[in-house]
Structures are given as structure tokens and as C-alpha cells.
Amino acid sequence: MTPNSMEPSKEQKEIIESSEKFIQVIAAAGSGKTFTMIRLAEKIFHSKQFKESEILLITFSRKAAEELRERLEKAIGSSSIRIHTFHAFCLKMINSFHPDLKQKIQILTPEEKEEILKEFYKSKRDLIGGIPYELLQSKTNLLSETYFPGLSGEAEMYYRDFKRENHRLDFDDLVSVFLDGLKKNEAWSLKAKKEIRLIIVDEFQDTDPVQLEWLQLMGPEKLIVVGDDWxxxxxxxxxxxxxxxxxxxxxxxxxxxxxxxxxxxxxEIVQISAFPIHKNKKNIPKTVVASRKEKGNVLCTRIKELRDWQSLILEVQSRDAVILCRTNYRIRTLIKIGFPADKIFTIHASKGLEYSTVYLDLYGGWTSEEESDPEEERRILYVGLSRARDNLFILGPPELSSGREQEFYKYFIKKYKDLEFPTFLNESKKN
Known part of the structure; x- marks a missing residue:
């Protein structure tokens, strides 16, 4: 899809007209992925190769599922294609077919899980001191295993015991229950499996090993996955x-x-966004190009004084702009300074969204080498950068010493001037 047209591009047409059994779509940020998926599903619907009820479209959030459901219903005039998250579909099948669990499942919400695990870590406060729960519980965190070996495993055991003793399941258990049924060829799971002949998975880069194995054992006649490893x-x-x-x-x-x-x-934004990704060893190479011909603006500055942040408040409020941060802690810090809460998001929360102007916070809050995978941190940086349509303003740390923020900021000042804040502020107002 071009910016001013609802006609698919050449790349998109090839996907829409594809007929292979297994298809992988590698879709760059801003490339019209959802538009292409809708048109592909529309084409499959009209081909009558599959009944509507035999098609399953999987995405990774309820919000995305609702958006796809609304757009697809508008395109084909029907709401009978199944559109769910992995967890929601598995819950639906268990409730419909499982001989022991149907209509009896009590689900633990992510918020309840967090509270249970927080109780565990509180009981270990003498060991861990004041390290934040979020750092200890992250599945990619290296800090916990380095300094507290076995602690995360102990936490998981505590959580499993809680679920067993209270006869509860969480969302991840739903996929595991279905998967276990498929592995054992249980009648209920095979009956559920027969209902689906075509599966389309959106945001496939967010799949975990259990979900992958589930897809393998579902063995659909046709499988299409869409996403971006970047x-x-x-x-x-x-x-x-x-x-x-x-x-x-x-x-x-x-x-x-x-x-x-x-x-x-x-x-300019397309080019600079990809720069951190090219440092990663694990990725599928691709050259992303901008279809837009307008000029943009990329500026870099280091925030050295509290008054610099305060000078930005009016600027952010007066335009279609947001500040994107690595952590909720940084958001709370900026709100205390005076930034409006509706103008600040974590990069994770901004995924799938776009803004005319993005202020990317590299002042603080990024994890160290021992806390997480550096390749994932670069991908998080890429997602933040690629939210910007017209203006990208990179806010760096006061000093260029060692650290993740400093490393990332140095990427950009190899190409763009490291502006003094007053100069940056004047230049940013020109767009």
C-alpha cells in the first residue's frame, strides 16, 4: 500500500496472490503489514478453499485481535473467521472439548501472578536487598542468575505450587494443556485440531517455544506467519x-x-533506525527503504540540567509528539518533573503505534550488559526509533562514559552533531 492509495504495492501483491503451503512474511516497520494480511485473508475467504470456521488468525494481544476482527469484517462482510490470541483460542477449545476442564477453569491474571511472585521475593529480601522485582523476574535477566543462582527457579516452583494448591491455571498453562493433549493424541485435542485447516499468525517474532511446538502439532494444511525479527x-x-x-x-x-x-x-529516520540492528548477529538481513520523499529531521542532544527537561515540556505538549522511555521508572521520573502522562510511553507500549515526532530517551533506564541480552536491547531501540514519522529527537545522557545509554547515543553522533541543548531546542522548533 502506498501512502496515498489503497492499492497494494508489488511486494504486497506477491504475498496476497501467494499459494504455498508454508509462507513467511518478513515485514519491516511501517510496511503495511496489517493491510497486506487483511487483503490476503480476504482473497482466501473469496477463494472458498477453506470454510470461514476453518481459518484461525492468531495475534498477540486482545487489542490487536479486536482491530483485525473489525477490519476483516468490514472487508469481507462476515465475522465468522476466528481471530484470537494463542491463549484465548486454547481456552475456547479447552472449554468446548476438554472432558475434565471445560467450563471449570479459573484463570490467574498476569497481575495476580505478579503479586504472588512479589510475595516470594519479599520473603527473600535479606538475600536480594533492594533490587527491583522487575529485574529479578525478567526471563532474559542475567543479573539474577549471576548473583543469586537458582533463585528464579525457586520462584517458579513457588508459583507452580500455588497454582496446584489453589486449582488455578494461568494463560501460559492454556497452551501447555492443549499441547499436552496433542502430544498424547487425546481425543478432545484431536477434535479441536480438526476444526482448523488454515492458521495465520501475526507478530510471529513474539512466539515462544511452547507456541511453536503447538503450531507444529496442530499441523494445519496451510500456515502463514507474519512478523519482523528486528x-x-x-x-x-x-x-x-x-x-x-x-x-x-x-x-x-x-x-x-x-x-x-x-x-x-x-x-533519514528509516536509515538511522536500522543502524543499531546491523550490529546484531542474529537477524534476517533486509534493506528497508522509505517510500516518502519529504525531508525529515533527526537531532541529538545531551540533557545536562533539570531545566533542559523542563524546557521540553511545552514543546512536547504543543505538537503530535511523545517521549519514549525504556522503563516505567523513567516515566515516573519525567512525570514528577512535569511532563504530561499522556505524552510518555515505554517503547514496549508504543509498539504498533506511530507519531509525527518522537523524543527518544537515552538519558537513563536502559539495562546493563549483565542484566539482559544486548541484541534484544538494540531491537528495543529500533522499535523506539521507528515509531517516528517526521522528526526524531534523541536525548542523550549528560556524560559519554560507559553504559548502555552512552553506547547507543554514540551510534547517532557518528552521523549527527552532538548539539548543545539551546541549539537543539531552536533547531527542533523549525519542524
Whole structure:
């Protein structure tokens, strides 16, 4: 899809007209992924190759599922294609077919799980001191295993015991229950499996190993996955880039398609966004190009005084702009200074969104080498950078010493001037 047209581009047409059994779509940020998925599903619907009820479209959040459901219903005039998260679909099948669990499942919410684990870590406060819960519990955190070996495993055992003693399941258990049924060829799971012949998975880069195995055992007649390994940022939840990187080896024969035209951002932003990713060893190489011809603005400055932050408040309020931060802690800090809460998001919360102007916070809050995977941190940086359409303003730390923020900021001042704040402020007002 070009910026001013609802006609698919050449790349998009190839995907929409594809007919292979296993298809992988590698879609760059801003490349019209959702538009392409809707048109592909529309084409499959009209082909009558599959009944509507035999098609399952999986995405990774309820909000995304609702958006896809609304857009697809508008496109085909029907709401009978199944659109769910992994967890919601598995819950639906268990409730419909499982002989012991149907209509009896009590689900633990993520918030309840967090409270249970916080209680565990509180009981270990003499051991861990004041280290934040979020750091200890992240599945990609290296800090916990380095200084407290076995602690995360003990926490998981505590949580499993709680679920067993209280007869509760969480969302991840739903996929595991279904998977276990498929492994054992249990009648209820095979009955559920027969209902689905075509599966389309959106945001496939966020898949975890259990979900991958579930897809393998579901064995649909046709499987289409869509995503971008450059935007895989949920390692802390147990997701892995390996299913996406190796999809064409796991599901064979597979046809790979690319969406490489970015219709969102101006060329300067497209180019600088990709720079951190090129330092990663584990990725699928692609050259992303901007379809837009307008000029944009990329500026860098280091924030050295509190008054510098305060000078930005009016600027952020007066335009279609947001500040994107690495952590909720940074958000709380900036709100205390006076920034409006509706103008500040974590990079994770901004995924899938776009803004005319993005102020990217590299002042603080990024993890160290021992706390998380550096390749994932670069992917998080990429997601933040690629939210900007027209203006990208990079806010660096006061000193260029060692640290993740400093490392990242140095990427950008190799190409752009490290402006003094007053100069930066004047230049940023020109756009």
C-alpha cells in the first residue's frame, strides 16, 4: 500500500496472490503489514478453499485481535473467521472439548501472578536487598542468575505450587494443556485440531517455544506467519527469535516474502533506525527503504540540567509528539518533573503505534550488559526509533562514559552533531 492509495504495492501483491503451503512474511516497520494480511485473508475467504470456521488468525494481544476482527469484517462482510490470541483460542477449545476442564477453569491474571511472585521475593529480601522485582523476574535477566543462582527457579516452583494448591491455571498453562493433549493424541485435542485447516499468525517474532511446538502439532494444511525479527522485544516473557529466524527450516518447503518499503517514516529516520540492528548477529538481513520523499529531521542532544527537561515540556505538549522511555521508572521520573502522562510511553507500549515526532530517551533506564541480552536491547531501540514519522529527537545522557545509554547515543553522533541543548531546542522548533 502506498501512502496515498489503497492499492497494494508489488511486494504486497506477491504475498496476497501467494499459494504455498508454508509462507513467511518478513515485514519491516511501517510496511503495511496489517493491510497486506487483511487483503490476503480476504482473497482466501473469496477463494472458498477453506470454510470461514476453518481459518484461525492468531495475534498477540486482545487489542490487536479486536482491530483485525473489525477490519476483516468490514472487508469481507462476515465475522465468522476466528481471530484470537494463542491463549484465548486454547481456552475456547479447552472449554468446548476438554472432558475434565471445560467450563471449570479459573484463570490467574498476569497481575495476580505478579503479586504472588512479589510475595516470594519479599520473603527473600535479606538475600536480594533492594533490587527491583522487575529485574529479578525478567526471563532474559542475567543479573539474577549471576548473583543469586537458582533463585528464579525457586520462584517458579513457588508459583507452580500455588497454582496446584489453589486449582488455578494461568494463560501460559492454556497452551501447555492443549499441547499436552496433542502430544498424547487425546481425543478432545484431536477434535479441536480438526476444526482448523488454515492458521495465520501475526507478530510471529513474539512466539515462544511452547507456541511453536503447538503450531507444529496442530499441523494445519496451510500456515502463514507474519512478523519482523528486528522488532522481537518480548524475551522477558519467554519469547525467542529462533522460531522466526528458523521458520523456513522448521516448516518445509517454505516460501519467504519481504515487505521492505516503509510508508511511515521519512528516509533519514528509516536509515538511522536500522543502524543499531546491523550490529546484531542474529537477524534476517533486509534493506528497508522509505517510500516518502519529504525531508525529515533527526537531532541529538545531551540533557545536562533539570531545566533542559523542563524546557521540553511545552514543546512536547504543543505538537503530535511523545517521549519514549525504556522503563516505567523513567516515566515516573519525567512525570514528577512535569511532563504530561499522556505524552510518555515505554517503547514496549508504543509498539504498533506511530507519531509525527518522537523524543527518544537515552538519558537513563536502559539495562546493563549483565542484566539482559544486548541484541534484544538494540531491537528495543529500533522499535523506539521507528515509531517516528517526521522528526526524531534523541536525548542523550549528560556524560559519554560507559553504559548502555552512552553506547547507543554514540551510534547517532557518528552521523549527527552532538548539539548543545539551546541549539537543539531552536533547531527542533523549525519542524
Amino acid at each position: 522488532q522481537a522485544i518480548y524475551g522477558f516473557r519467554g519469547a525467542s527469535t529462533e522460531p522466526f529466524l528458523n521458520f523456513n527450516k522448521i516448516f518445509t518447503p517454505c516460501k519467504r516474502y519481504f515487505l521492505t518499503a516503509n510508508h511511515r517514516s521519512v528516509s
